[in-house]
Amino acid sequence: MSRPRILVAGLGDSGLLTAIHLASHFEVVGISSKPGLVSGQELGLRVSRPDVWARDHRIPFDRFRRLDVVRTVHGFVRSVDVEERIVTVLGVDGRETVEPFDALVVATGVQNGFWRRPGIQTTADVDADLSGVNRTLSAARSVAIVGGGAAAVSAAANLSATWPDKRVDLFHPGTRALPRHHPRVWRTVRTRLERQDVGVHPGHRAVIPDDAVCDEITSAPVEWSTGQASTHADAVLWAVGRVVPNTSWLPADLLDEKGFVVVTPQLRVPRLPHVYAIGDVAATDDLRSSARNRADRLLAHNIRADFAGRPERSKSFVARERRWGSVLGVQADGLQVFAATGHAFRFPAWTIETILQPWIVRRGIYGGIRSADRE
Structure with missing residues (x-):
């Protein structure tokens, strides 16, 4: 049977x-x-x-x-x-x-x-996607990340860690990023971002002219519906949760x-x-x-x-x-994982x-x- x-x-x-x-x-x-x-x-x-x-x-x-x-x-x-x-x-x-x-x-x-x-x-298509985005961001002297979720925060932290001489700014709409996590998580992660000289800009809600924009790395100025002056960067990474x-x-x-x-x-x-x-x-x-x-x-x-x-x-x-879980992924000092309560524990790098x-x-x-x- x-x-x-x-x-x-x-x-x-x-x-x-x-x-x-x-x-x-x-x-x-x-x-x-x-x-x-x-x-x-x-x-x-x-x-x-x-x-x-x-x-x-x-x-x-x-x-x-x-x-x-x-x-x-x-x-x-x-x-x-x-x-x-x-x-x-x-x-x-x-x-x-x-x-x-x-x-x-x-x-x-x-x-x-x-x-x-x-x-x-195909395999070639995935290769091209990965290498193309990496080349674009590598060549940019400044990167603006738009969004307040884990994807946006992770991008900001990892780009600044990989290229410390690059200007990296994170723009998020609320008073704090990571709104779906416990508030402790954002406090911990923000401290790390600031230590890496990432610019953190709360209260910025972007005007998205076309949904397709979110599917690409762009270079046009970002306009804000919350009244701030437009933002210019060599590369704009959209992680706005569409x-x-x-x-x-x-x-x-x-x-x-x-x-x-x-x-x-x-x-x-x-x-x-x-x-x-x-x-x-x-x-x-x-x-x-x-x-x-x-x-x-x-x-x-x-x-x-x-x-x-x-x-x-x-x-x-x-x-x-x-x-809950990891926000930034594996870093030079290991992997930090957050519980639903916002408390963190770390896997040392050697593990x-x-x-x-x-x-x-x-x-x-x-x-x-x-x-x-x-x-």
Whole structure:
């Protein structure tokens, strides 16, 4: 008897981990518009030191040991028929194929700036994106970062740390940046930014002339709706949180008013017991925090319970009220991680490549990742 087929649409951070947890129980097919994991995390490191970022956040699928039994399809999901249980996929070669499923996991994420693009990309396309942004920012004598979230703050800190002679300014609309974190986090991070001579400018809300502006590094003056004089910089990095869910391929009645997938606390799509959603695309809470709180294990457990005929054994996802985790990524003095209470603890620099990455991340979280030199 053949095993049920689970189709995971989207193999970013959340979809990849969900597929890994399901692979030993089901036939799993993963669809990805990228040729491997291209994480949306750690923007600051990605734009300032892309080679260092790529070691841990850009990984070909064939290096993940627990994906060996998962069939990956390099393509873009065009449409779904939830009654017939099939999706139509546009492949990297331009041809359309149909993939049947017994259960569908929607993990297609969101588009957000130049670092989260929804279209099909080849390895060469990802290379060009990474190197192009890095060259632009490297050549700039001054950089203005517009936005107050973790991506903007991380970019400011990492750009100033990588190029200490460059003028770096962070402009955010509120009285403090990182409004989704505990206030202690911003106090700690701001001290570091000021120590690195980053200009911090609260109360600046940008006038965005076109949504497409947010998807590029620009050089035109930034105008402010809050009354300040325009700001000039060689490069402007927009991180203003213009998030758009990648759900154009889904029926509208599965989505909320903003286009995110409506789910129950068990991450099921209501009235469709064979469809689930996880990650930034799932409307779990205002923070869409299933992307950051290891809900992948919970979802895999619930799918197993459903196929075993024991849905009463399902677990409910409980959202956190504040963001937590790393803000700046790995720095010269290690990795600082913040709890939801705003208190911080640090992994010393020597532990990153001896304990944290090889044992906690590559083996503990992903179940084993082959070394790049063994490819």
